Amino acid sequence: MLPNKMLEENLNKKVSILLKDNTLLEGTLSGFDDYMNMVLADVEENGENTTRKVGTIVVRGSNVVRVVQK
Amino acid sequence: MLPNKMLEENLNKKVSILLKDNTLLEGTLSGFDDYMNMVLADVEENGENTTRKVGTIVVRGSNVVRVVQK
Amino acid sequence: MLPNKMLEENLNKKVSILLKDNTLLEGTLSGFDDYMNMVLADVEENGENTTRKVGTIVVRGSNVVRVVQK
Amino acid sequence: MLPNKMLEENLNKKVSILLKDNTLLEGTLSGFDDYMNMVLADVEENGENTTRKVGTIVVRGSNVVRVVQK
Amino acid sequence: MLPNKMLEENLNKKVSILLKDNTLLEGTLSGFDDYMNMVLADVEENGENTTRKVGTIVVRGSNVVRVVQK
Amino acid sequence: MLPNKMLEENLNKKVSILLKDNTLLEGTLSGFDDYMNMVLADVEENGENTTRKVGTIVVRGSNVVRVVQK
Amino acid sequence: MLPNKMLEENLNKKVSILLKDNTLLEGTLSGFDDYMNMVLADVEENGENTTRKVGTIVVRGSNVVRVVQK
Numbered sequence: 261m262l263p264n265k266m267l268e269e270n271l272n273k274k275v276s277i278l279l280k281d282n283t284l285l286e287g288t289l290s291g292f293d294d295y296m297n298m299v300l301a302d303v304e305e306n307g308e309n310t311t312r313k314v315g316t317i318v319v320r321g322s323n324v325v326r327v328v329q330k
Numbered sequence: 331m332l333p334n335k336m337l338e339e340n341l342n343k344k345v346s347i348l349l350k351d352n353t354l355l356e357g358t359l360s361g362f363d364d365y366m367n368m369v370l371a372d373v374e375e376n377g378e379n380t381t382r383k384v385g386t387i388v389v390r391g392s393n394v395v396r397v398v399q400k
Numbered sequence: 401m402l403p404n405k406m407l408e409e410n411l412n413k414k415v416s417i418l419l420k421d422n423t424l425l426e427g428t429l430s431g432f433d434d435y436m437n438m439v440l441a442d443v444e445e446n447g448e449n450t451t452r453k454v455g456t457i458v459v460r461g462s463n464v465v466r467v468v469q470k
Numbered sequence: 471m472l473p474n475k476m477l478e479e480n481l482n483k484k485v486s487i488l489l490k491d492n493t494l495l496e497g498t499l500s501g502f503d504d505y506m507n508m509v510l511a512d513v514e515e516n517g518e519n520t521t522r523k524v525g526t527i528v529v530r531g532s533n534v535v536r537v538v539q540k
Numbered sequence: 541m542l543p544n545k546m547l548e549e550n551l552n553k554k555v556s557i558l559l560k561d562n563t564l565l566e567g568t569l570s571g572f573d574d575y576m577n578m579v580l581a582d583v584e585e586n587g588e589n590t591t592r593k594v595g596t597i598v599v600r601g602s603n604v605v606r607v608v609q610k
Numbered sequence: 611m612l613p614n615k616m617l618e619e620n621l622n623k624k625v626s627i628l629l630k631d632n633t634l635l636e637g638t639l640s641g642f643d644d645y646m647n648m649v650l651a652d653v654e655e656n657g658e659n660t661t662r663k664v665g666t667i668v669v670r671g672s673n674v675v676r677v678v679q680k
Numbered sequence: 681m682l683p684n685k686m687l688e689e690n691l692n693k694k695v696s697i698l699l700k701d702n703t704l705l706e707g708t709l710s711g712f713d714d715y716m717n718m719v720l721a722d723v724e725e726n727g728e729n730t731t732r733k734v735g736t737i738v739v740r741g742s743n744v745v746r747v748v749q750k
Contacts (some may be wrong), residue, residue: 576717606739
C-alpha cells in the first residue's frame with residue numbers, strides 16, 4: 261500500500277503526527293497533499309512540557325517525521 | 331480539504347504562524363503561494379523573551395512549521 | 401540491484417528503519433514510494449530510553465537514514 | 471496578495487531582512503527573484519554584538535527567514 | 541570519470557560508506573541509483589562505540605557523505 | 611535589479627562571500643552560475659581565528675549566505 | 681569562467697575539497713558531475729585530529745563546501 265493511499269484511508273480519522281521539533285499533534289486528518297502538507301482538525305498539541313488545544317492546523321510537510329493511526 | 335484550500339479559507343483572517351526558529355507570528359493572512367511563502371499584515375511577533383509589533387511581513391515558506399486558525 | 405528493487409523484495413517482510421532522530425522502527429514494510437516515504441505495520445518503536453507498540457505508521461522519506469532486512 | 475507581489479511593492483523601499491544566522495540586514499530592496507535571492511543597497515548589518523555599514527549585498531534566498539516593510 | 545561510473549566499477553566489490561551521522565558502513569555494493577541511494581550487502585556497521593553485523597541495508601542517498609573503495 | 615544581474619556587474623571585481631560556516635572569502639569574482647556556485651580568484655580566507663591565502667576556489671552555492679561588493 | 685568550467689580545468693590535477701563536516705580531502709580530481717558529486721584519487725584525508733591515506737573516493741556533492749586548486 262502506497263504511503264499516500266495509507267494517508268487517504270486515515271482521512272477524517274484520528275491520527276498523531278510527530279514533527280521534527282518533537283511536538284506531537286493529535287487530531288483529525290482533514291486533508292493532505294503530495295508533499296505531506298497536512299490539515300489537522302481538533303488538534304491537541306503535546307510539547308515537551310505542555311499540552312494545549314489548538315483548533316485547526318496546517319502543517320508544512322517538511323516538518324513531518326511520521327503519522328500514526330490512532 | 332487540501333492544505334492550500336485551508337489556507338485560502340483563512341485569507342484576510344487572523345492566523346498564527348510558528349517558524350522553525352520558534353518565533354510565533356500573529357497577524358492577518360494577506361497571501362501565500364504554493365511553496366507556503368506567506369504575507370502577514372498587522373503582525374505581532376513573539377520570540378522567546380520579546381513581543382513587538384512589526385507591520386507587514388513576507389515569510390519564506392521553508393521556515394514555516396505550522397499555521398493555526400485564530 | 402537497484403535500491404527500490406531491494407525495497408520491493410522486502411514488501412510484507414520485517415524490516416527495521418533508522419530515522420535521523422535516532423529512533424528505530426521495527427515492523428512489516430507495507431508500502432513505499434520513490435521518495436522513500438514508507439508504510440510500516442505492527443510497529444515497535446525504539447527511542448533512546450523507551451520501547452512501545454504503535455500500530456501502523458507512515459514515515460516521511462526525508463527522515464529515513466537506512467532500512468535493514470530482518 | 472501573493473508574496474512576490476508584496477516584495478515587488480517594496481522595490482526601492484527600505485526593508486529589513488532576517489537571516490537564519492540571526493543577522494538582520496536593513497537596506498533598500500533593489501531586486502529579488504523567484505527563489506527569494508535578493509539585492510539590498512545601503513545595507514546596515516546588525517549581528518548579535520555588532521553593527522556595520524556594508525554597501526550592496528546579494529543574499530542567497532535559502533538563508534532568508536522573513537522580510538519586513540520599514 | 542563520472543561519479544556514477546566510478547560507483548558502477550565498484551558494483552559487487554567491497555566499499556565503505558560514511559554517513560552524515562558518522563556511522564561507517566562496510567559491505568558489498570549491490571546497487572545504487574542517481575540519487576546515491578545504495579544497497580549494501582554483508583554489512584558491518586561501525587558507530588562511535590559499537591560494531592555489529594547487519595546483513596543487507598538500503599541507505600537513503602541524502603545521508604551519504606562519501607564512498608571509499610576497499 | 612535581479613540578483614544574478616548584480617553578480618554579473620561584479621565579475622572580475624573584488625567581493626567578499628560569507629559562507630554558512632562563518633568563513634569569509636575575499637577575492638575576485640571570476641564566475642558564477644544560476645545555483646550561485648562561484649569561482650573566486652586570489653582568495654584570502656578568514657576563519658574564526660585564522661587568515662590565509664588560498665589561490666582560486668570553487669564554492670558550492672548551497673553554502674553561500676551573501677556576497678558583498680568591495 | 682563558469683564553476684563547472686573551472687572544475688574541468690582541474691581534472692587530473694591536485695585539489696583539496698573541504699566538506700561540511702570539516703574534513704579536508706586532498707587528491708587528484710578524476711571526475712565530477714553537475715551536482716558537484718566528485719571522484720578523487722590518491723586521497724589524503726585530514727580530519728580534526730587524524731590524517732590517513734584512503735585511495736579513491738566518491739564524494740556526494742551535497743557535502744562539498746569548496747574546492748581549492750593546489
